[in-house]
Amino acid sequence: MAEIKIKQVAKQYGNTHALHSIDMTVADEEFLVLLGASGCGKTTLLRIVAGLETATTGEVWIGDKRVDQLAPKDRGIAMVFQNYAVFPHLTVFENIAFGLRMSKVDQAEIDRRVEKTATLMHIEGLLKRYSGQLSGGQRQRVAVARALATEPEVLLMDEPLSNLDALLRMEMRAELKSVLAESKTTTIYVTHDQVEAMSMADRIAIMNGGKIVQASSAVEVYRNPAAHFVASFIGNPPMNFLSAENAGDGWWNVNGVKIKGPNSSSKTLKFAIRPEDIVVHGPSGNGSAANDDSLSAGVRILEPLGSHLLASCKVDDQLFRIVLDSDAKVSPGDTLQWSPQPDRVRWFDPESELAIN
């Protein structure tokens, strides 16, 4: 049980900056998810915390100990690797016991702990097998059990579910969440899958280009993205953006319609709204009749997704997605009249790409 502090950690490989001065604190017992596209530096950051990689500058603290000069084994961590790294020459039992044997725990205690974690991960029947005789999902469970058996202060996981098929991933997601909640271990969990991140995390740290752009709860990053990148990354589909021109006094001209926005002196802003936060007027919509303040969108493509109907439209020649009711009577080529739910509109500065409140 320990807090992790990452202070101004930067990492350079030759001329490439993999990480730019990262500052982050993971609270004791917190489950933090590092979320970002491939190549944004998630693995690098995790490996620096683990001690498998040395930061170019900066400090890493675990508990009240500065650990960046310590070997991985002296940091009180355990790790689950993306490809599991379950030792093929050892049985499942010996794999789970590996960390305990290294720290010279006595045999009775090893038996007890292997038994306990294997039961927790539902692999108690596989203890005599070798990794070559396991399925991907079972191997994944062994990797987690091996990490939990050492009862670490900090658990680090690098895309542990990315090699599983979709259904198994969903199942493991829920299971891991409950197991880890019970173990109360401070966890950093790396993923590029936002659904995984949102469903599991106490807090999500979104990374882009070697920086942490926003670190907040799932609802917060969804509702109040702090930057244009977050808004365009989180959500499936992500937020819609339209350019807005200053019409004075906090009013902004979006595609010919005036919308109340922030008081700002800049000439243009980005108007952003989620596809499901849109009220569509008229016969096909869910709202009232169209009025003067409604905008229009030309429907291009319709995707019936069961729970809802996703319409890809053009507004002002920009791609604009609207979530409609499954029963909505629309066809490609129609024009929809819509207006945003006022409290769900977000504004971004096109220069700094940051949100304006």
Next chain:
Amino acid sequence: MYPKSLPYLLLLPAAVFLCLFFLYPFGLVAWQAFVNDSGQFTSDFFVEMSSHWKFNTAFTNTLLLALAVVPFQICLALYMATLVNGMKRGRDLILYVWTIPLGISDLAAGIIWLAIFDQTGFLNSAMQGLGFIDQPMSLLGYQSKGTIFLAILVAEVWRATAIVLVILVAGMGLIPKEYYEAAEVFGAGRWKRFTKITLPMLKPSLQTAMILRIIMAFEVFAVVVALGGTNLPVLMGEIYTWQFDLQDANVAAAYAMVILAISIACTLLIMWGLRTPKGARV
């Protein structure tokens, strides 16, 4: 699709070649060892071989040499391979330099070391020059079997460690880095990583290297002749003596059978010792 017989047809030339040039002569040698001139099965040649006073010495010397050289070579090659694999730059250069002896024939290697250990050789001149000794010593004379043995050992290690090294370096390169990282995270230091990850995962390469080397060690000949002459009899030398000096091909064939038998026995022993448990993969 190709006809089912195609793979066999493609294998045929190699199979014919092997039968013609390996199995057939092998059969002839075995025949010579067990069957006398009148076509009767006999153990006379083996009796003649083993009752000769040099047989026991040759047998013991060969085994002792193999047992001294091979384990030492394996350990040395393991250490060298670890060093090479840990290098960031200059790795290829070092590997090339270390494998130079591979390109030298065993007789040439024996002569090189003879030039060093000889009474007028480099070692004696160096020691004399440095004032350690007054007179050149006879290191390889008939009364100093121990030093002959040592000289052969050194020459063999110098000559044939590289082949083990090459096999082990290739094998180590195949072990995924992730296993080492996992071991490191879970508390294994350098030595533990070596014994818990490298060694077990290197088993197939170790097996190949050991079998290759042990068979070569039982066939040691030219180096022994160059450094020891007839002072240190070995099995292969006895084959030569019986075949060409004593003109008795039957006893020579019996010797060949002995080398074959201990080679097979050692191969089986190594395969059993380094087997992977059923279901495990390395």
